[in-house]
Amino acid sequence: xxxxxxxxxxxxxxxxxxxxxxxxxxxxxxxxxxxxxxxxxxxxxxxxxxxxxxxxxxxxxxxxxxxxxxxxxxxxxxxxxxxxxxxxxxxxxxxxxxxxxxxxxxxxxxxxxxxxxxxxxxxxxxxx
Amino acid sequence: xxxxxxxxxxxxxxxxxxxxxxxxxxxxxxxxxxxxxxxxxxxxxxxxxxxxxxxxxxxxxxxxxxxxxxxxxxxxxxxxxxxxxxxxxxxxxxxxxxxxxxxxxxxxxxxxxxxxxxxxxxxxxxxxxxxxxxxxxxxxxxxxxxxxxxxxxxxxxxxxxxxxxxxxxxxxxxxxxxxxxxxxxxxxxxxxxxxxxxxxxxxxxxxxxxxxxxxxxxxxxxxxxxxxxxxxxxxxxxxxxxxxxxxxxxxxxxxxxxxxxxxxxxxxxxxxx
Numbered sequence: 240x241x242x243x244x245x246x247x248x249x250x251x252x253x254x255x256x257x258x259x260x261x262x263x264x265x266x267x268x269x270x271x272x273x274x275x276x277x278x279x280x281x282x283x284x285x286x287x288x289x290x291x292x293x294x295x296x297x298x299x300x301x302x303x304x305x306x307x308x309x310x311x312x313x314x315x316x317x318x319x320x321x322x323x324x325x326x327x328x329x330x331x332x333x334x335x336x337x338x339x340x341x342x343x344x345x346x347x348x349x350x351x352x353x354x355x356x357x358x359x360x361x362x363x364x365x366x367x
Numbered sequence: 368x369x370x371x372x373x374x375x376x377x378x379x380x381x382x383x384x385x386x387x388x389x390x391x392x393x394x395x396x397x398x399x400x401x402x403x404x405x406x407x408x409x410x411x412x413x414x415x416x417x418x419x420x421x422x423x424x425x426x427x428x429x430x431x432x433x434x435x436x437x438x439x440x441x442x443x444x445x446x447x448x449x450x451x452x453x454x455x456x457x458x459x460x461x462x463x464x465x466x467x468x469x470x471x472x473x474x475x476x477x478x479x480x481x482x483x484x485x486x487x488x489x490x491x492x493x494x495x496x497x498x499x500x501x502x503x504x505x506x507x508x509x510x511x512x513x514x515x516x517x518x519x520x521x522x523x524x525x526x527x528x529x530x531x532x533x534x535x536x537x538x539x540x541x542x543x544x545x546x547x548x549x550x551x552x553x554x555x556x557x558x559x560x561x562x563x564x565x566x567x568x569x570x571x572x573x574x575x576x577x578x579x580x581x582x583x584x585x586x587x588x589x590x591x592x593x594x595x596x597x598x599x600x601x602x603x604x605x606x607x608x609x610x611x612x613x614x615x616x617x618x619x620x621x622x623x624x625x626x627x628x629x630x631x632x633x634x635x636x637x638x639x640x
Contacts, residue, residue: 257441258433264431264572268424272601275594279374282591289377290372293590296583312595321423321597322579325547325572332445343509344442351449351573358577362584365460 267324278313418541430545460583480522539567
């Protein structure tokens with residue numbers, strides 16, 4: 240890898256990484272949209288307005304809400320999938336770079352996940 | 368208004384903003400926030416939180432295609448998004464401390480800037496898409512490894528500063544930040560326009576999610592409003608990407624500039640009211 244720019248188009252290992260990340264993004268997005276759609280259909284079928292209170296995010300309540308076919312469970316899970324998909328993409332890329340021994344890109348990927356973890360921690364501290 | 372009508376308004380509004388945004392190469396945030404605030408009466412911070420969700424959805428769908436086709440530069444995108452995400456984290460934390468009128472004033476400036484950018488944008492399909500400079504055989508450095516097969520990345524430091532600014536703007540205003548990132552990558556860093564646009568799109572997801580997490584955990588995302596809007600934006604963006612080649616964008620762009628300027632006027636009035 241020394242001597243010239245490495246690009247996705249030239250690097251055989253990259254040919255496996257980028258399609259895998261592309262699939263992850265596509266699957267994550269479609270899964271999120273499917274969950275949100277089920278939630279909105281259930282919400283409207285129940286006669287509740289989208290402007291009504293959503294009860295706030297309570298991760299522990301999501302499985303029970305989904306089991307009971309309550310719209311909040313599907314909608315909150317869909318939103319969590321939306322927000323988590325980009326981080327999953329970074330984690331996948333990080334693993335790929337580690338496997339290929341690209342230390343600098345592995346560090347970049349790790350730092351991005353640290354920033355995301357920091358935003359979760361700081362938001363909780365500020366809110367608490 | 369009936370619940371069904373409320374849901375349909377959010378869905379159709381989302382479709383319209385997703386369609387417009389996709390046809391004009393925007394993430395859609397610049398349209399979703401005015402739709403929710405001026406059109407439907409939501410507070411600005413609520414609109415920003417919902418808009419962040421919508422731009423992550425549109426970014427995820429488009430970025431998958433761009434990566435599959437090898438248009439987006441994953442290495443460059445990840446390097447810059449480390450800094451957009453840091454900026455977005457800071458922006459997300461300070462957004463709740465900034466008076467809403469100040470944010471509305473900033474959004475007005477953003478709308479005017481977007482309108483001016485649209486007016487100046489070249490109309491040719493390949494305008495500005497020429498390779499900036501062939502990548503010569505040079506000793507491998509971190510910057511050289513960010514380059515592509517037919518272009519070389521320059522001035523990474525300036526790009527990093529631009530990325531931080533784009534991240535802060537994204538968190539405060541609920542936008543993808545492409546209006547900052549694309550010019551920085553293309554004009555300053557020497558990345559071809561098509562690659563810069565695709566890479567910017569890839570970066571939106573992690574940038575917006577860094578601040579969306581803050582909005583989510585601070586109760587700033589109204590889930591039942593976000594869901595139909597995000598579905599609508601996804602549908603609109605999907606339709607837009609399929610019909611873009613059949614639409615006369617010059618007419619659309621003129622109409623869009625008029626809408627942006629009218630919206631900027633409405634937002635300004637709201638800020639000073």
